[in-house]
Amino acid sequence: MSPATSTAIASPNIAFIKYWGDRDHDLRIPANPSLSMTLGGLQTETSLTLLEPGAEDVLILNGARVSGPPLARVSGFLAHVRAVAGRSEGAKVDSVNSYPAGAGIASSAAAFAALALAASSAYSLDVSPTELSRLARRGSGSAARSIFSGFVEMQTGQHDEDAYAKPFLPPDHWPLQDWVAVVDDQPKPIGSSEGHLLANTSPIQLTRVNDAGRRMQVCRHALIERDFNQLAAIIEQDSNLMHAVMITSTPSLLYLQPASLMLMRSIKAWRAEGIEACFTIDAGPNVHVICTSEHSREVERRLRSFEVVKDLIHATPGQGAKLQNTVAT
Numbered sequence: 001m002s003p004a005t006s007t008a009i010a011s012p013n014i015a016f017i018k019y020w021g022d023r024d025h026d027l028r029i030p031a032n033p034s035l036s037m038t039l040g041g042l043q044t045e046t047s048l049t050l051l052e053p054g055a056e057d058v059l060i061l062n063g064a065r066v067s068g069p070p071l072a073r074v075s076g077f078l079a080h081v082r083a084v085a086g087r088s089e090g091a092k093v094d095s096v097n098s099y100p101a102g103a104g105i106a107s108s109a110a111a112f113a114a115l116a117l118a119a120s121s122a123y124s125l126d127v128s129p130t131e132l133s134r135l136a137r138r139g140s141g142s143a144a145r146s147i148f149s150g151f152v153e154m155q156t157g158q159h160d161e162d163a164y165a166k167p168f169l170p171p172d173h174w175p176l177q178d179w180v181a182v183v184d185d186q187p188k189p190i191g192s193s194e195g196h197l198l199a200n201t202s203p204i205q206l207t208r209v210n211d212a213g214r215r216m217q218v219c220r221h222a223l224i225e226r227d228f229n230q231l232a233a234i235i236e237q238d239s240n241l242m243h244a245v246m247i248t249s250t251p252s253l254l255y256l257q258p259a260s261l262m263l264m265r266s267i268k269a270w271r272a273e274g275i276e277a278c279f280t281i282d283a284g285p286n287v288h289v290i291c292t293s294e295h296s297r298e299v300e301r302r303l304r305s306f307e308v309v310k311d312l313i314h315a316t317p318g319q320g321a322k323l324q325n326t327v328a329t
């Protein structure tokens with residue numbers, strides 16, 4: 001008797017050392033290692049219900065049935081799970097996000113972490129945490145990190161077996177805060193998956209990739225020592241390097257907007273004043289402001305005073321993916 005419905009929850013993550021570009025695009029083997037903080041307080045809940053053998057997969061996102069590329073991506077992922085598990089049932093996937101779309105938070109990380117867990121449970125795939133992380137990576141590279149709690153690092157390599165995340169430090173090691181300043185909530189014209197394909201067209205991608213080991217080392221050290229100034233310098237440099245690659249790709253990807261730059265400048269000035277805050281920006285214009293809990297209220301107050309900041313979303317180091325319940329038939 002196999003469970004008919006499995007439900008899993010997972011949180012998104014923000015990368016301090018970012019993955020940009022793939023070594024193998026189909027397998028989503030990242031070009032460089034990465035290090036992230038799992039964003040507690042934000043959550044995706046995904047339920048997977050098994051259908052008849054051979055049935056078409058169904059995808060429901062935030063209550064609405066979805067087809068086209070998002071369904072194809074989920075179905076492709078499930079086809080891999082079914083092939084590994086030796087199963088043939090189709091699936092209905094019902095996924096709900098607790099945070100708004102277009103908020104500058106990569107929802108694919110939480111979505112595929114939750115889906116990997118729910119699917120491995122529903123299809124009775126017995127996987128270790130490392131195997132689960134590798135599985136989630138096949139859906140979305142950054143999802144490999146959302147399997148784990150707190151501060152998480154992801155190694156990479158030439159092969160599927162080499163690319164997976166592992167926990168680095170627990171959430172209570174350092175209660176850093178992430179204030180996401182939303183300056184634009186429109187869907188981005190080019191998503192990460194397409195963007196990764198362009199990374200190698202930038203003449204500086206190789207330099208960025210070759211230097212990633214050093215940035216990982218500095219970031220690990222700053223986190224272990226809770227050295228905010230060192231952390232701020234490496235996080236901002238890593239984000240700037242990724243955007244430099246994006247801007248110098250062909251075609252050029254310019255995600256930053258005037259409001260993003262204005263916030264970047266302001267946050268640097270605040271740090272010069274002694275406020276422990278720094279910025280990091282993913283594939284979009286919205287700014288993640290990472291700060292210590294001591295300076296969180298002041299950072300929030302200052303961010304709220306900007307007219308360009310349309311919304312503020314708050315997160316702290318959180319838990320990895322968890323199975324909620326399975327309903328047996």
Ligand code: DP6
Binds near residue numbers: 015
């Ligand atoms: C800028 O994991 O969203 O957020 O594998 O195509 O789903 P896919 O890409 P995704 O890429 C993440 C890019 C990033 C940096 C990071 O999270 O490391």
